[in-house]
Amino acid sequence: DSGVTQTPKHLITATGQRVTLRCSPRSGDLSVYWYQQSLDQGLQFLIQYYNGEERAKGNILERFSAQQFPDLHSELNLSSLELGDSALYFCASSPWTGPLNTEAFFGQGTRLTVV
Amino acid sequence: SQQGEEDPQALSIQEGENATMNCSYKTSINNLQWYRQNSGRGLVHLILIRSNEREKHSGRLRVTLDTSKKSSSLLITASRAADTASYFCATDKGTDKLIFGTGTRLQVFP
Numbered sequence: 136d137s138g139v140t141q142t143p144k145h146l147i148t149a150t151g152q153r154v155t156l157r158c159s160p161r162s163g164d165l166s167v168y169w170y171q172q173s174l175d176q177g178l179q180f181l182i183q184y185y186n187g188e189e190r191a192k193g194n195i196l197e198r199f200s201a202q203q204f205p206d207l208h209s210e211l212n213l214s215s216l217e218l219g220d221s222a223l224y225f226c227a228s229s230p231w232t233g234p235l236n237t238e239a240f241f242g243q244g245t246r247l248t249v250v
Numbered sequence: 251s252q253q254g255e256e257d258p259q260a261l262s263i264q265e266g267e268n269a270t271m272n273c274s275y276k277t278s279i280n281n282l283q284w285y286r287q288n289s290g291r292g293l294v295h296l297i298l299i300r301s302n303e304r305e306k307h308s309g310r311l312r313v314t315l316d317t318s319k320k321s322s323s324l325l326i327t328a329s330r331a332a333d334t335a336s337y338f339c340a341t342d343k344g345t346d347k348l349i350f351g352t353g354t355r356l357q358v359f360p
Contacts, residue, residue, distance in 0.1 A: 137292060137294075177338065178293075180350070225293070239283075241292035243292045
């Protein structure tokens with residue numbers, strides 16, 4: 136158990152809909168990362184937050200947004216969903232940021248299926 | 251965009267054999283990490299090597315880093331069926347981002 140909790144574990148929704156994925160980082164970790172992993176693909180970095188502030192941005196679509204709340208949990212919002220958004224979405228947390236010097240702890244992911 | 255490229259994409263070996271995976275990256279880094287992912291599960295951190303280190307060991311794992319060639323290798327000695335998984339390298343690109351490579355899928359046959 137990494138200590139990172141993601142909910143829900145599975146999500147099935149229709150095209151055009153909006154969903155929210157939730158991540159609770161390990162206790163004490165200030166940094167949260169979001170990744171997308173499509174079938175048999177590598178992990179695409181989406182976005183990183185540190186202590187409530189956006190820290191780094193990757194290949195995140197404009198239809199997607201994220202935030203980190205004062206209690207450090209984070210949410211990833213996906214809107215106007217398309218079939219191609221079906222993927223595993225991972226959250227990871229890390230104790231601190233820049234220069235990255237510690238490991239990231241991953242949640243078990245949310246499997247999103249868009250039908 | 252992917253920073254690291256693992257090689258080979260897939261590797262099949264027998265139990266007891268050694269498995270070597272390579273990772274190449276493009277920009278300067280502070281650190282390079284290796285992670286393991288069992289099918290459909292979250293990634294698990296294996297080892298971190300800093301840019302000023304050349305080799306690091308952890309149990310049956312040995313990681314090397316050659317910053318002049320922008321490459322790293324992960325060696326798993328005396329492999330076991332339980333080592334079957336995908337292995338990813340991850341780099342920070344000298345920033346706060348943690349960027350993963352495309353992964354090597356390792357299959358260890360009993």
